[in-house]
Structures are given as structure tokens and as C-alpha cells.
Amino acid sequence: MCLKALNTTFCASAMGVRALKPRMKWIVILIFIVGQIHVDLVLIEARYQRAVFQGSEEVLKRDFQLRYGDKWQSIWEASDNASEEDIKKAEELAEGLAELVSARIDDLETAALYAKYGRNLTLEPQVKLGMELLGKAEALEKMLRWGLVMHFSDEVISAPPYLAKLLLKLIQHDVKLDVDLWEELERYSRDYSSMAFLEGLLTGDFDEELHKALYGAPASQLKIGRATVYTSDVGLVVNPAYSPEELLGVLLQIKKRRADMLARALSLHGEYEFSEEYRCGSQYISLDGSAEKSGVIAICPWLSYSRRLWRRARNLILIVEGSRPPQLRQFKYGVIFIRGGEAEVIKPYTPSKIFEYIIDVLYGAGFYVLEGEESSAF
Numbered sequence: 001m002c003l004k005a006l007n008t009t010f011c012a013s014a015m016g017v018r019a020l021k022p023r024m025k026w027i028v029i030l031i032f033i034v035g036q037i038h039v040d041l042v043l044i045e046a047r048y049q050r051a052v053f054q055g056s057e058e059v060l061k062r063d064f065q066l067r068y069g070d071k072w073q074s075i076w077e078a079s080d081n082a083s084e085e086d087i088k089k090a091e092e093l094a095e096g097l098a099e100l101v102s103a104r105i106d107d108l109e110t111a112a113l114y115a116k117y118g119r120n121l122t123l124e125p126q127v128k129l130g131m132e133l134l135g136k137a138e139a140l141e142k143m144l145r146w147g148l149v150m151h152f153s154d155e156v157i158s159a160p161p162y163l164a165k166l167l168l169k170l171i172q173h174d175v176k177l178d179v180d181l182w183e184e185l186e187r188y189s190r191d192y193s194s195m196a197f198l199e200g201l202l203t204g205d206f207d208e209e210l211h212k213a214l215y216g217a218p219a220s221q222l223k224i225g226r227a228t229v230y231t232s233d234v235g236l237v238v239n240p241a242y243s244p245e246e247l248l249g250v251l252l253q254i255k256k257r258r259a260d261m262l263a264r265a266l267s268l269h270g271e272y273e274f275s276e277e278y279r280c281g282s283q284y285i286s287l288d289g290s291a292e293k294s295g296v297i298a299i300c301p302w303l304s305y306s307r308r309l310w311r312r313a314r315n316l317i318l319i320v321e322g323s324r325p326p327q328l329r330q331f332k333y334g335v336i337f338i339r340g341g342e343a344e345v346i347k348p349y350t351p352s353k354i355f356e357y358i359i360d361v362l363y364g365a366g367f368y369v370l371e372g373e374e375s376s377a378f
Helices: 014-019 022-052 057-078 084-092 094-104 108-118 124-133 139-146 161-171 181-186 192-203 208-215 244-266 353-364 372-376
Strands: 002-005 008-011 221-224 228-231 235-238 271-275 280-286 294-300 316-321 334-339 342-346 368-370
Touching: 022 057, 022 084, 022 094, 057 139, 084 094, 084 161, 094 139, 094 161, 108 124, 108 139, 108 161, 124 139, 124 228, 124 235, 181 244, 192 208, 192 221, 192 228, 192 235, 192 244, 235 244, 244 271, 244 280, 244 294, 244 316, 280 353, 294 353, 316 353, 334 353, 353 368
Parallel strands: 294 316, 316 334, 342 368
Antiparallel strands: 002 008, 221 228, 228 235, 271 280, 280 294, 334 342
16 A cells, blocks of 8 residues: 655555554554655755855754754755745745744743844844843754744844744743843943943944043943843844833933932032933033133033033033043043042143132032042042
8 A cells, every 4th residue: 555645655565554453544644644744844944944045054054953953964965956946835834834843842931032022133143142131041042943043144043934923923922021121220320431331332422532531441341231232243232122212211311310419419500400412411500601601511420422512612511420540630621520429620621710610619519529639649
């Protein structure tokens, strides 16, 4: 007895078939058909990836090894000469391929987190870092093994389009996300260099020269809890559950709260507000109405790289939290570093009446002020 199923012929001897009861005979045949359908779907999946992939063979083979285990080489050989027709076939059999992938998934939470938050990331390092921020450090290898994602080039990783319905189904799965942006950022809010660097990256106006002057060289790597991570070769990756705009919004809320507290401690006269343009507290002071004795005090818990702030060419005074960097002895603008009840003063290149007034105010507010040689020796 022979039965042709898909691309394979199943044969059994007449004696062997007759030896089986009719019901058992059809169970054996059904098992064969189901197994053959599975094999064909695996081959379609493999041929699809080979048809769309553009990159090095080593990367593609690594996907096959993860996905197919000991059978990867035979599937590799069987999927040779893949073409556009294989892409169309995968689209036609999307439902079966989705079931194939779904059956492999042994960590539903990781799959759901990717579907819900991570699928907009496409570069391999971004996917890896993004899933780590979601608390799933081993996610990338798992997802490659399942076939939930695959390489489309050496660096581009994504879920294949035929899994669109599966992704929608996974999104419906309830997952617990225990990341609070405020808590994550607040924990690092006294690391002024990191906060300034992060703000500059999020706004796109980071100024390396300015950062070096006030904080030293920027970090090549930066990790702010589970909120975000930066590496010089990948760039900034924000926790996929949040947008960069949401992260910046929370960062500025924390900055505003600290700036408002600092402004109250300084007891400066004049109108104060937290400026969204400057991304710092802003206090305009005029001693007698003249330009010489008028200026803007930028109260910044950490540095802002806002171009609108630094375009102010006259009588800008910067007040920041933290300690004066040893290399900073003089600056274009007056800078005052506040740390607890101490104030370290960096005088501007050009003498400023308004700056001298601010120094007097600091003394009057009870700050221990370090000026000139005293500040340099501190």
C-alpha cells in the first residue's frame, strides 16, 4: 500500500497493512500526513529566510542552527536555490507557519513582551539591549530559536510578515511591566554628568565640548537602571515600553522639581520660572534697568545644551549642582557650582556687575562661597 502526501510517498507492505486493524491503519496514515506537513512548513520557513536574507552565510547558518538543531544542515541543503516563489508560498501558508512558530514558544511572557513593545526595534544590538531593559536578557536567542524573529541581513532582525496575526495574538497576553521611569531616573538624579549627557542625547543637541568643560569626557557607556542604555557603537536605546519623548518628559519633571527647590534656596529677587526652552530654571534680574546690570540666571540641576540658552551672549550666569571640575578655572560665562551649603564660583572672562551681585546674594543666603584661589585649591 502506498500513499502520496505532499512531496513524499509513504509505502507499507501489504502484509504489514493487513496486519493492522482498520482504525489503527488510518491513525498511522494520519500521523504520517501530519508529520509530513510539519516537515514541509519547516522547509518553507527555511526557504523564505534564504530568499529574503542579504548578508553573510555565517549569520544565516547561525539562525538555522538555533532554529533546527541537529537537522539544520539537511534543511540548509534542502532550502538551496530559494527564490521569490518561496516568499509567495510563505505568505500563502501564513497560518500554518504561525502555528509552527507558536508551538516552539516555551516562554510566553518573553514572546508577548517582544510583540507588545520590542517589535519596532530592528537592529540586532538594539533588540538585544531593548529586551534586556524589559528584563529579558536571554530573549534574543530564544526568539531566534522559535523563529519569532529572524535575520534579514547581518544586523537587521525582525519578525517575518507572515507572523502578523500571531503577533497580534501575543499582544493580547497580559504581561507585567515593573518599570517606573520616575523611580529609575530619580535614583540617578545626582549623577549630574550622566543626567546632562542623557538629556543631550534625547534632545539631539548634545555639545561634547561644553560637556567636557563642565564634566569631563562623556561616557562611552551609560545605563540608567531599566530606563535606558547607551553605548558609543549602538547609540541610545530607550526601554521599548516607553518612547524617547516620555523618557525626556519624566527627566525634565525631575529636573524642574530640583531647579525649583534650588531657586527657593538661593532666594534671588526677580521673576522665576522653569523654562521649557532652556530646560532650566530661569530667573531674570535687573538691578537698575540697564543692560550692564541685567541678566538671566539659568538654574540647572545639571547642564542643559539648549542652543537657545547658549545663544545668550550677554550676562548669562549658570548655576548648577555638583562640584567644580578641577580643570575648570575660568569660563566664558559665570558659573556657580552648588553642593549642599557651599558655592564654588567660576568667574566669567569679562567682569560682570550682575555676577558680583549674585555672589553677594549667596553670602546673604548663608552659603559658604569659595572664590578665586580658594575655589581652585578646594
